[in-house]
Amino acid sequence: MALQAAATLLPSAAITIHKEGRSSLKESTFFGVSRSEIYRADFNPLFVNNQGFNRRLQIRPIRAQTAATTPAISSPGAKKTLRKGNVIITGASSGLGLATAKALAETGKWNVIMACRNFLKAERAAKSVGISKENYSIMHLDLSSLESVRQFADAFKRSGRPLDALVCNAAIYLPTAKEPTFTAEGFELSVGTNHLGHFLLSRLLLDDMKNSDYPYKRFIIVGSITGNTNTLAGNVPPKANLGDLRGLAGGLNALNNSAMIDGGEFDGAKAYKDSKVCNMLTMQEFHKRFHEETGITFASLYPGCIATTGLFREHIPLFRLLFPPFQKYITKGYVSEEEAGKRLAQVVSDPSLSKSGVYWSWNTNSASFENQLSQEASDAEKARKLWEISEKLVGLA
Numbered sequence: 001m002a003l004q005a006a007a008t009l010l011p012s013a014a015i016t017i018h019k020e021g022r023s024s025l026k027e028s029t030f031f032g033v034s035r036s037e038i039y040r041a042d043f044n045p046l047f048v049n050n051q052g053f054n055r056r057l058q059i060r061p062i063r064a065q066t067a068a069t070t071p072a073i074s075s076p077g078a079k080k081t082l083r084k085g086n087v088i089i090t091g092a093s094s095g096l097g098l099a100t101a102k103a104l105a106e107t108g109k110w111n112v113i114m115a116c117r118n119f120l121k122a123e124r125a126a127k128s129v130g131i132s133k134e135n136y137s138i139m140h141l142d143l144s145s146l147e148s149v150r151q152f153a154d155a156f157k158r159s160g161r162p163l164d165a166l167v168c169n170a171a172i173y174l175p176t177a178k179e180p181t182f183t184a185e186g187f188e189l190s191v192g193t194n195h196l197g198h199f200l201l202s203r204l205l206l207d208d209m210k211n212s213d214y215p216y217k218r219f220i221i222v223g224s225i226t227g228n229t230n231t232l233a234g235n236v237p238p239k240a241n242l243g244d245l246r247g248l249a250g251g252l253n254a255l256n257n258s259a260m261i262d263g264g265e266f267d268g269a270k271a272y273k274d275s276k277v278c279n280m281l282t283m284q285e286f287h288k289r290f291h292e293e294t295g296i297t298f299a300s301l302y303p304g305c306i307a308t309t310g311l312f313r314e315h316i317p318l319f320r321l322l323f324p325p326f327q328k329y330i331t332k333g334y335v336s337e338e339e340a341g342k343r344l345a346q347v348v349s350d351p352s353l354s355k356s357g358v359y360w361s362w363n364t365n366s367a368s369f370e371n372q373l374s375q376e377a378s379d380a381e382k383a384r385k386l387w388e389i390s391e392k393l394v395g396l397a
């Protein structure tokens with residue numbers, strides 16, 4: 001039954017038979033996917049589609065696999081059809097990530113893979129904003145555990161989908177924490193999640209994106225104005241400052257050393273801002289090392305101040321009450337989740353935003369422009385050092 005339904009629901013592009021390319025219709029497969037693949041996807045505890053948990057013979061893994069066996073652009077002679085792109089968005093269960101998932105899904109051109117730590121929340125979130133079933137799936141990812149990151153990457157590879165875009169969006173902000181808390185591997189939680197988790201994820205998935213035949217491939221890391229000390233917002237104390245990275249090199253574990261990258265006293269708000277500097281430096285180091293070789297576009301952005309998101313959940317209630325009107329009427333830096341989602345979706349899929357190594361921002365008319373990063377956030381030597389230390393911490397070097 002489910003397979004019949006799959007057959008009728010398959011997009012026309014999916015059943016095009018190509019002379020060249022990796023069409024597996026000739027093999028012992030069912031619409032481009034082997035039965036063993038169907039079962040594997042089905043049994044994968046990390047892969048959940050929107051039809052319920054671990055149901056057998058589901059439609060969505062079949063679609064995913066079909067996408068993998070369909071070349072990005074159909075062969076000459078046939079009408080040129082671009083297959084749906086596959087985009088992973090971390091932290092798509094709320095705020096900017098959810099709004100971006102919705103914006104991309106609505107185009108009908110993307111399979112959005114929502115990489116989230118909470119299945120149920122992600123499923124409810126997708127439903128609540130009306131993302132339609134055939135355009136998304138949910139995979140489990142907890143960025144505060146490197147083991148979870150590795151499992152996620154393995155599960156994604158096993159799904160057989162090509163990876164066309166990766167959006168490192170998830171983050172936590174702990175402005176009122178008096179003491180540091182830690183990831184599974186013992187790194188300070190904000191930098192461990194926002195930077196190290198994403199660093200490992202993107203390193204593990206780089207080859208998948210390299211191998212994709214999609215005409216444009218993008219790797220986006222969400223940055224922020226508050227990590228850039230060349231702005232007013234970036235000068236609100238405590239300011240971001242990675243120093244000489246001695247705390248990071250020491251493991252950020254607060255055992256015999258600091259939980260802060262610069263080796264100083266713990267400050268949750270600073271740790272978040274530092275993590276955003278890491279995100280922006282990481283993007284540039286990726287660009288430097290891999291853009292020419294892979295053609296992948298690496299970019300970061302400040303989407304605007306989305307003052308209503310879950311990011312501020314740990315802030316005091318008075319802040320949460322006053323922050324949105326403050327940003328709306330005083331700084332005028334406020335943007336709605338919907339608008340911010342459109343901006344990030346643009347960076348993922350707008351042909352005109354294909355430049356690599358760029359930090360995008362938007363002016364008050366919502367026009368994008370290449371923004372200037374602060375001195376620290378564009379320090380090439382720091383980016384290299386950060387890369388090397390991070391590699392060691394996540395077990396890649």
Ligand code: LMG
Nearest residue numbers: 175176235236237238269318319322323325326327329330
């Ligand atoms: C640290 O505080 C925190 O300690 C840390 O936990 C972390 O959150 C970190 O950067 C994040 O900040 C920094 C400190 C900076 O900020 C504060 O003490 C609180 C400021 C709260 C600002 C947001 C709310 C502002 C609400 C204004 C009212 C809006 C009403 C809108 C009504 C619309 C009507 C139509 O502190 C400083 O840097 C001090 C510098 C102060 C300069 C002030 C500039 C003018 C801005 C005007 C707003 C002033 C509000 C101050 C009152 C805050 C009361 C909570």
Ligand code: NDP
Nearest residue numbers: 091093094095096142143144169170171305306309310311
């Ligand atoms: P939200 O809190 O709404 O969204 C953050 C997302 O990250 C949530 O989906 C959350 O999951 C997820 N997340 C947190 N920890 C983990 C983890 N360990 N593993 C997997 N996912 C995790 O905040 P925003 O939408 O505001 O933030 C999104 C991005 O935008 C962040 O990178 C932030 O730095 C950036 N940004 C935000 C601005 C703003 O004004 N809000 C301004 C500039 C940049 P869950 O739903 O389960 O909690």
Ligand code: PMR
Nearest residue numbers: 173175224225226232233236269272273304305306331333
């Ligand atoms: Mg900030 C002038 C413009 C401006 C902008 C665009 C932001 C964005 N902020 C601005 C100004 C100010 N802020 C001023 C003048 C103050 C002092 C009153 C101020 C304060 C402030 C606080 C306490 N702002 C904050 C906080 C937070 O806790 C938020 C933060 O730093 O999170 C790390 C925050 C933010 N201000 C912004 C943005 C985008 C944030 C959210 C931070 C982020 O997502 O990176």
